[in-house]
Amino acid sequence: MHALALALGPVHQHYLLQARQMQALSFSVHIPLVCFGIAFPMMVLFVEWLWLRTGDTMYRTLAQRWSRIVLALFAVGVITGTILSFEMGLLWPEFTATFGGVFGLGFAIEGFSFFLEAIFIGIYAYGWNKLSPRMHFLSGIPVVITGFSGSLMVISVNAWMNHPTGFRLAHGKVTHVDPLAALFGNPYLWSELIHMYVAAYMVTGFIVAGCYAVAKLRGNWGRYQRVALTIPLTIACLAAPMQLLVGDWIARDIAVAQPIKLAAFEGLYKTTRGANEHILGWYTNGQIKYGIAFPHLLSLLAFHSWNAKIIGLDTVSANDRPPINIVRFSFQIMVLLGSALAVLGVLYLLVRWRRGRLPDTRWFYRAVVLSGPAAFLCLIAGWVTTEVGRQPWVVYGVMRTSQAVTGAGGIPVGYGALVAAYVAVAIGVVWILRRLASKPLELDPAGVIPTPGDTGADTVATS
Amino acid sequence: MLHTLPLAFVLAGVVLYTVLAGADFGAGIWQLLSGPGERGERIREHAHESMGPVWEANHVWLIFVLTVTWTAYPVFLGSLASTLSVALFIAALGIILRGASYALRSGARDARETLVIDGMFSIASLVTPFALGCAAGAIAAERVPVGNAAGQPFSSWLAAVPVTIGVLAVCFSVYMAAIFLAGDAQRSGDTEMADAFRARSLIAGAIAGAAAIAALIVVHGNAHSLYSGLVHGGALATVIVSLVAGILTLVLVWIRRYEPARVTGAVAVAAVIAAWALARNPVLLPGLTIEQAAAGHDALVTVIVAVIAGGIIMFPALGALFALTLRRRSQPMPGSETAAGAAHVGTPLRVSAGAPRVAVALFIVGIGMLNAANAGWCHIIGVVALFGFLVAGFVAVVPRALATDEP
Numbered sequence: 001m002h003a004l005a006l007a008l009g010p011v012h013q014h015y016l017l018q019a020r021q022m023q024a025l026s027f028s029v030h031i032p033l034v035c036f037g038i039a040f041p042m043m044v045l046f047v048e049w050l051w052l053r054t055g056d057t058m059y060r061t062l063a064q065r066w067s068r069i070v071l072a073l074f075a076v077g078v079i080t081g082t083i084l085s086f087e088m089g090l091l092w093p094e095f096t097a098t099f100g101g102v103f104g105l106g107f108a109i110e111g112f113s114f115f116l117e118a119i120f121i122g123i124y125a126y127g128w129n130k131l132s133p134r135m136h137f138l139s140g141i142p143v144v145i146t147g148f149s150g151s152l153m154v155i156s157v158n159a160w161m162n163h164p165t166g167f168r169l170a171h172g173k174v175t176h177v178d179p180l181a182a183l184f185g186n187p188y189l190w191s192e193l194i195h196m197y198v199a200a201y202m203v204t205g206f207i208v209a210g211c212y213a214v215a216k217l218r219g220n221w222g223r224y225q226r227v228a229l230t231i232p233l234t235i236a237c238l239a240a241p242m243q244l245l246v247g248d249w250i251a252r253d254i255a256v257a258q259p260i261k262l263a264a265f266e267g268l269y270k271t272t273r274g275a276n277e278h279i280l281g282w283y284t285n286g287q288i289k290y291g292i293a294f295p296h297l298l299s300l301l302a303f304h305s306w307n308a309k310i311i312g313l314d315t316v317s318a319n320d321r322p323p324i325n326i327v328r329f330s331f332q333i334m335v336l337l338g339s340a341l342a343v344l345g346v347l348y349l350l351v352r353w354r355r356g357r358l359p360d361t362r363w364f365y366r367a368v369v370l371s372g373p374a375a376f377l378c379l380i381a382g383w384v385t386t387e388v389g390r391q392p393w394v395v396y397g398v399m400r401t402s403q404a405v406t407g408a409g410g411i412p413v414g415y416g417a418l419v420a421a422y423v424a425v426a427i428g429v430v431w432i433l434r435r436l437a438s439k440p441l442e443l444d445p446a447g448v449i450p451t452p453g454d455t456g457a458d459t460v461a462t463s
Numbered sequence: 464m465l466h467t468l469p470l471a472f473v474l475a476g477v478v479l480y481t482v483l484a485g486a487d488f489g490a491g492i493w494q495l496l497s498g499p500g501e502r503g504e505r506i507r508e509h510a511h512e513s514m515g516p517v518w519e520a521n522h523v524w525l526i527f528v529l530t531v532t533w534t535a536y537p538v539f540l541g542s543l544a545s546t547l548s549v550a551l552f553i554a555a556l557g558i559i560l561r562g563a564s565y566a567l568r569s570g571a572r573d574a575r576e577t578l579v580i581d582g583m584f585s586i587a588s589l590v591t592p593f594a595l596g597c598a599a600g601a602i603a604a605e606r607v608p609v610g611n612a613a614g615q616p617f618s619s620w621l622a623a624v625p626v627t628i629g630v631l632a633v634c635f636s637v638y639m640a641a642i643f644l645a646g647d648a649q650r651s652g653d654t655e656m657a658d659a660f661r662a663r664s665l666i667a668g669a670i671a672g673a674a675a676i677a678a679l680i681v682v683h684g685n686a687h688s689l690y691s692g693l694v695h696g697g698a699l700a701t702v703i704v705s706l707v708a709g710i711l712t713l714v715l716v717w718i719r720r721y722e723p724a725r726v727t728g729a730v731a732v733a734a735v736i737a738a739w740a741l742a743r744n745p746v747l748l749p750g751l752t753i754e755q756a757a758a759g760h761d762a763l764v765t766v767i768v769a770v771i772a773g774g775i776i777m778f779p780a781l782g783a784l785f786a787l788t789l790r791r792r793s794q795p796m797p798g799s800e801t802a803a804g805a806a807h808v809g810t811p812l813r814v815s816a817g818a819p820r821v822a823v824a825l826f827i828v829g830i831g832m833l834n835a836a837n838a839g840w841c842h843i844i845g846v847v848a849l850f851g852f853l854v855a856g857f858v859a860v861v862p863r864a865l866a867t868d869e870p
């Protein structure tokens with residue numbers, strides 16, 4: 001086994017941990033915005049289609065107001081994404097220099113995809129009064145497609161980092177690079193892509209619905225709010241149970257491809273046949289303390305067999321293991337909250353189906369308000385599971401994170417500056433969303449059924 | 464050929480970024496220089512409105528440059544990003560601030576809020592091109608060695624030649640912006656603004672020209688190999704092209720032909736960048752030729768194919784966006800306020816009776832194929848069934864929900 005030949009040469013970085021945190025912070029800021037870029041345009045377009053179909057101008061008002069939010073969040077998505085692109089060079093130059101030829105293509109195509117997305121978002125957002133209604137509607141469709149293709153490209157890179165293929169190592173040197181095989185010939189790409197895509201619909205759907213649930217709880221409730229709640233909520237409630245199934249799929253893929261990661265999810269130290277599944281609790285000294293054990297469940301879930309063998313952490317040396325508790329805790333948050341959201345979704349669907357109306361208890365709307373933050377937590381927790389669970393590798397089993405990092409000094413300074421900038425951006429985003437929400441609703445009287453007490457204030461993002 | 468073609472794409476991207484995003488940065492700087500009072504406000508408003516629809520698209524050229532570089536010349540990118548990390552990080556912070564202020568401005572309610580946001584925006588617009596220019600200058604002046612952060616973190620880009628290039632980048636931006644804004648004002652029939660920006664273009668053009676000559680002198684004194692590269696052969700020819708295009712641009716602005724002036728301005732910028740590339744060819748960094756830096760054969764081929772295919776799709780779309788913004792202040796399209804143009808106005812939504820059952824059935828198929836079965840083809844069916852479940856479920860719920868009168 002030859003050591004990996006680094007394209008630039010080894011360095012020592014005292015602040016590796018800070019560099020990793022900087023990367024994690026930037027992703028955590030980017031990824032929720034991305035969800036809105038993926039899923040919100042589809043909802044806006046559906047509402048616009050309702051307008052075209054029924055001629056009811058309330059739908060037009062709703063689509064226009066939502067499209068302003070899409071535009072504002074897209075702008076922030078663009079800048080946070082740009083920061084990520086910079087960081088690939090600024091923080092991980094060795095990773096980029098050694099493997100750029102393998103995974104770079106994914107980002108290059110992603111670049112075009114976002115190009116198209118930016119162009120059509122511009123056309124869509126500024127075209128309300130300049131294009132014919134049908135052309136305007138059509139100009140939104142590429143936004144939906146490019147949101148998907150963009151995430152396909154980025155996820156293909158991430159899937160490759162987790163399951164590197166498409167190149168060979170000859171005496172530690174990267175040779176025989178086949179970027180297409182690396183990015184798209186990777187069987188693990190699909191589960192990750194679909195899980196992320198569905199997550200985007202859940203996050204967007206629950207957060208948007210949550211805003212109108214706040215309105216409902218405050219007694220600000222009319223046809224406009226009801227429509228604006230129903231569409232995203234229905235999508236999210238359908239996506240939530242589906243996500244459970246996709247999550248199971250991805251976990252079974254992990255069991256085969258990254259057994260040490262699975263062991264970290266579960267805090268399984270010793271290789272075991274018929275392994276138990278633990279819920280909650282804490283991992284110390286090779287075991288789970290205070291957890292609730294379900295006998296054989298892990299073997300059953302991972303391999304569909306009562307006594308299947310699950311590889312434990314003891315099969316690799318201590319410095320090849322990820323930080324167990326962070327990974328395990330994130331994984332549990334995702335699964336528990338994700339299951340709770342699925343239950344909420346099924347409840348909603350049952351009430352709709354059986355009774356033909358929205359649930360009417362206040363508890364339901366309180367739950368919907370909380371579902372947005374919960375879906376967001378799942379999203380971040382899921383990514384922490386994936387990324388921290390991959391440690392200590394940046395390219396699984398091939399390149400260590402400590403080999404990938406920059407040799408430049410001043411990481412703590414950069415980290416501090418970036419935190420300050422993101423805090424400022426976050427404050428700005430909250431401010432702009434509240435401003436957009438508090439613009440008075442201009443509903444065409446012909447298009448609405450006026451309700452008593454409807455002050456006309458739309459309540460997006462007052463939460 | 465294979466080794467240099469991606470570099471040609473990258474350089475074309477740099478040219479487009481300099482011209483398009485440069486105008487965008489420059490518009491921000493003009494906001495800074497707009498002065499007080501109502502007139503200042505109008506200038507800021509004009510600068511903002513002209514750029515609003517296009518800035519995101521303009522900005523993506525930078526992403527294009529970055530991603531193609533790290534795919535095709537990974538060692539080059541790794542070396543320059545690690546050595547020039549400070550300059551690039553400052554540019555990145557500037558980009559955050561600029562983008563954020565675009566997003567925020569639409570929420571501003573009074574002049575004071577707008578002023579704060581514009582101020583933030585303008586400073587970022589000044590810092591970003593300067594820092595990027597310095598980084599480019601550091602590469603040109605051979606101050607970036609191969610290796611992980613092998614060069615000096617500060618003196619690599621805070622030296623005579625890089626700083627001069629940084630200043631030049633700012634001057635170019637301001638100049639391109641003034642021409643663009645003059646043209647935009649002329650199109651919308653705002654002669655006052657058009658003349659205001661014409662005067663600004665002429666001044667900025669003179670300054671940019673002077674800065675270019677000063678830069679040549681600084682390069683002569685401090686980076687002699689670059690200088691001698693510039694004054695020989697093909698590089699010299701392109702320097703002359705740049706000079707001619709620059710003068711032509713001033714003339715065109717003088718006679719109020721702003722659109723052609725933008726084109727000649729772009730040619731001038733392109734020629735400067737081409738001259739640099741020709742003067743350096745075939746070296747990217749000291750001791751690293753283009754061929755040595757290039758990624759493997761397959762990576763290059765795929766990135767070239769991807770860029771060409773992407774370009775074929777993208778350029779018509781970009782054209783449509785620019786065409787739309789040109790239509791900016793014209794009359795709204797007839798009928799655009801109503802759905803009259805659409806086919807089925809007033810058609811109620813169809814409520815489907817079978818959809819709930821179909822949804823449940825597809826969900827069960829999904830569980831069986833995705834979660835019980837293990838074969839790859841079963842998973843494909845499972846995923847398709849689950850997406851079918853989403854659609855069927857949506858059809859089952861939403862039309863009925865929208866049709867009822869319940870609140």
Ligand code: HDD
Nearest residue numbers: 192196199202244247248251335338339378379382383386
């Ligand atoms: C709304 C968000 C959401 C919800 C409800 C769930 N997930 Fe998830 N999960 C994600 C959002 C997410 C994610 C953030 O999108 C991740 C990170 C990487 C990825 O592709 O998806 C992820 C990753 C991820 C991974 C790690 C993949 C890897 O390491 O490569 C596993 C094993 C699961 N998920 C499993 C589940 C299970 C069993 C769930 C059942 C409840 C679940 N997820 C619900």
Ligand code: HEM
Nearest residue numbers: 033034037074077078081082084085114118150151154523
């Ligand atoms: C290393 C990781 C990533 C990098 C370098 C990156 C880079 C970028 C860049 C440069 C943009 C701006 C595009 C533009 O200017 O229009 C962007 C936006 C976007 N990114 Fe990322 N990204 C990363 C991770 C992700 C992930 C994990 C996803 C999702 C699955 C994603 C999906 C998107 C989407 C959909 C947009 C469009 C902007 C929006 O809708 O808000 N990105 N990203």
Ligand code: HEM
Nearest residue numbers: 020023024027028031154155157158383387388393394401
């Ligand atoms: C799809 C695109 C993504 C790519 C290409 C990518 C790439 C990277 C890279 C290069 C690193 C640094 C090296 C390392 O620590 O292993 C990293 C770390 C990390 N990323 Fe990702 N990432 C992606 C998506 C995300 C998302 C969306 C999140 C959301 C939260 C995320 C969270 C993290 C975390 C928490 C770390 C630090 C892990 C640690 O050091 O313990 N990543 N990622």
